[in-house]
Amino acid sequence: MKIETELREDHQMKLVAELDNDLLEKYLRRAARKLSSETKIPGFRPGKAPYDVIRRVIGPELIEKQAVELMVDDIYPQALDEASLKPAAAGTLEEVISMDPPKFAFLVPIQPEVQLGDYRAIREDYQPPEVSDKDVENALRNVRSSYATAEPAQRPAQTGDLVYIKLDARLVNPEEDEKAEIIQDSPYQIIIGEGEDDQEEWPYKGFSNELIGLGENDEKTLGYTYPEDSSYEKLRGRQVEFHVTVQSVKLMHMPELNDELAKSLGNFETLEELRKSIREQLEAENQREYDQQYVSEIIDQIIEGATIKYPPQVLEEEIEHVMESVKEDLSKQKMDLDTYLKLRELDQEKFIEDEIKPAAVKRLQTSLVVEEIARQEKIELDSGELETAVSQTMDELQQMPQFNKLRTERALRNLTNYVTFETATRLLNQRVTDRVKAIASGQAEQAEQQGEPESSTAEAPAAE
Secondary structure, eight states: OEEEEEEOTTSEEEEEEEOOHHHHHHHHHHHHHHHHHHSOOTTSOTTOSOHHHHHHHHOHHHHHHHHHHHHHHHHHHHHHHHTTOOBSSOOEEEEEEEETTEEEEEEEEBOOEEEOOSGGGOOOOOOOOOOOHHHHHHHHHHHHHHTOEEEEOSSOOOTTOEEEEEEEEEESSOOTTOOOEEEEEEEEEEETTTTTTOTTOSSSTTGGGGGTTOOTTOEEEEEEEOOTTOSSGGGTTOEEEEEEEEEEEEEEEOOOOSHHHHHHTSSOSSHHHHHHHHHHHHHHHHHHHHHHHHHHHHHHHHHHHSEEEOOHHHHHHHHHHHHHHHHHHHHHTTOOHHHHHHHTTOOHHHHIIIIIHHHHHHHHHHHHHHHHHHHHTTOOOOHHHHHHHHHHHHHHHHTSGGGGGOOSHHHHHHHHHHHHHHHHHHHHHHHHHHHHHHHHHTHHHHHHHTTOOOOTTOOOOOOO
C-alpha cells in the first residue's frame, strides 16, 4: 500500500491510499459472493453461483460498488496505522481516484492541538468579597420571611407587605424586526422593601417601592431606562414600560428573631449560633462563586492567548452535546424545542448558528485548554482518591428509588462507568482550577521562589 498525506487548513488530513491491482480482483469476487447470497440467481443456491454468472445477472457496476465498500472497510484502518494517524472522529471517503490501480482519498479529522502561550505570566488580584453584618441580617430576614404567615390586608400596600401582581413589560423603542413585548401577563409576588439592598432585584432596583399605596385591582404604568452596566445584558441602555395590576395585598406576620426561632431551625441553641452558621454558609458561597468567576476569566485570557486547532467534526459533536443539554433543560420545563423556537420566533438553523454554535465553541475551547494545562502542569489524579469518590457517589445513588430499576449487571456496570468518568472529570477540573488560581494570584510563583514543592491543589491566598 502506498500512502500520501496532506494537512488541510481545517485540521483534517487528506490521506491517499493506493493498492495493488491484484487486490481489486480479490475484492470483486468477495463482493460478488456477498451479493449472490442476498440475491436469488436461478439454478443456484444463495452464494453458490459462479462469478461469471453473478457478474452477468447482477451487473459489474453493482459488484464494483460493493467491492469499493469492502475495500474501504478493510483498507482505512490499515492506512491510518501506516500513516500513524489517530483520528479525532470518524473519517470519510472523499474520492475514489481510480480503480486501476485502486486509489482512494480519505479525509481524516486529526486530534486537536493547543499551544497555550505564556499562560503563567497572567496575573489577577485575588480578593473574594467579605461577608458583612448586613449580609447576615439580610439572610436572617429571608429566613424569617420563609416562616412568616400572611393574611389579607384591608388597606393599600405598605412596606413589608406581600403583594401579588400581574406584570407586563415592553420595549419603548424596539428596533426593526424586534419584538416589543418582553413579558406579558406574568404572575409575580414581591415583599415590598425586601429587595432594596439587592442590585439584582427584578425587574429593577427599587421596583417594589413603586407598589406602595396600591390596593387590590389597582393598576400602574412605570417607565425605566436600564443603565449601560445592567446585569440584564439585552436591556442595557433600553427604555422599558411596565404595567402592573395588583391582584392582592397581604399583611406579613414575621416570627420573632430570637433563640426560639434559632432552635426551631436546627441544631442551634442561640440566635448567635444561627448567625455564625449563616455567616459561614455565606462565606463558603461567596468563595465558591468568586473562584468560579475568577478562574473563568483567567481561562478566557488563556484562550485568547492560545492557538487552538480542531477539525469541524469535533465542533459538530460539541454542538450536538449543547443541543441535547438545551432539550433536556426544556423538557424539565415541560417544553420541547419546536415550541421554544416558536415562542422566540426563531428558526432552528439561525438558533444553532447564533446561540448554540458560539456556546459549543466556548465549551470546546475551554475543555481543550483545561486538558492542555493539566498536561503541562503534570496534574494527575490519585487512583485511591478517585476510587473513594466513586464509591461515595455510588453509595448515595443506592439510596435513591431509581437505583432499584437497575436489574441487570450490564446496567449497573454502565452506571458505574459513567459515574467514574464524571467523577474523574470533576476532580481533574478542580485540580486544574486550583492550579490556575494559584498561578494567576501569584501564589505558585511565591512558592517556587521560596523553594516550596509545587502542588496541583494549591489554594489561592485569602483576601486581606
